[in-house]
Amino acid sequence: MVILDDELRRRADIISGAIEDLLPVVHPKELYEAGRHLVNAGGKRLRPSMLLMAAEAVGGEPKVVVPAAVSIELVHNFTLIHDDIMDNAETRRGRPAVHVKWDEAGAILAGDTLYSKAFEILTAAKAPRPEDMVASVAMLARTCAAICEGQWLDMEFERRDQVTEDEYLEMIEKKTGVLYGAAAWMGARLVGAPEKQAEGLEMFGRLVGMAFQIQDDVLDLTAPTEVLGKPRGGDLAEGKKTMIMIHAMASGTKVEIFGKKNASGQEIEAALKTLKASGSIDYARSKAISLVEEGKEALAVLEDSDAKSLLLELADYMISRSY
Secondary structure (H helix, E strand, C coil): CHHHHHHHHHHHHHHHHHHHHHCCCCCCHHHHHHHHHHHCCCCCCHHHHHHHHHHHHCCCCHHHHHHHHHHHHHHHHHHHHHHHHHHCCCEECCEECHHHHCCHHHHHHHHHHHHHHHHHHHCCCCCCCHHHHHHHHHHHHHHHHHHHHHHHHHHHHHCCCCCCHHHHHHHHHHHHHHHHHHHHHHHHHCCCCCHHHHHHHHHHHHHHHHHHHHHHHHHHHHCCHHHHCCCCCHHHHHCCCCHHHHHHHHCCCCCCCCCCCCCCHHHHHHHHHHHHHHCHHHHHHHHHHHHHHHHHHHHHHCCCCHHHHHHHHHHHHHHHCCC
């Protein structure tokens, strides 16, 4: 993983530098500072890095699609800002959430600004054919709508007593998988790759993105708070129907504090032991592994290359990461 870490860090630096150029803090200054608040907090830039890798994997020049990579990162951060408002989360990436540092109205505007700028910045990518840019704008628009659908389903699930595994998989495909899929597809399409390769990359991104979300659900319960950058067990306290809880409920496992918003650290720890004993956490991990393996098979449309190898390593990283 040392090579992958170095490659991710290099691409993250490229994206961060491009954000400085393409999303400057202008008037009104505080609006753009609010929009850049989480962006500047860092993160591994996995989605835009996947876009750059996809461009390389089909023989393209990644520097021409850097604006598209930035657009993907801005869309991701727009969803985080709105997510935190809906979840009433107080922290993100070890910082106060945008709506906490400013207020809800300011956070909504900051998120909307990132959403709008993402489309403007995308058009700065130098696609070889106009139709590739048009298709990419359409892809990003469909993706944003799908993310909203996924978020709606996630909220709806909180109001329901039962959620099936298939319903959960549909939700995470829309909420998380589609943005990874769009990133990989756009990286290929914007350098003129054949549609078959772009579609294979989209399938790869979507499936490993779903695995990423399941791993996120696992880490929400198992990773230390100081590593997460937010309180541990938040999904459990919020009553979110994750793969872990769907399996636990189906097997008759009782988690008394599920949905108890003021659950204590001790109660979270006790619930974690219960879920480990039930096999629900291991079950979720096995599903994530299965999705990654299926995603890697979709890369059969690509010729072997260093970039393809990095994508395969990235897929494994999605389910081995500790934060």
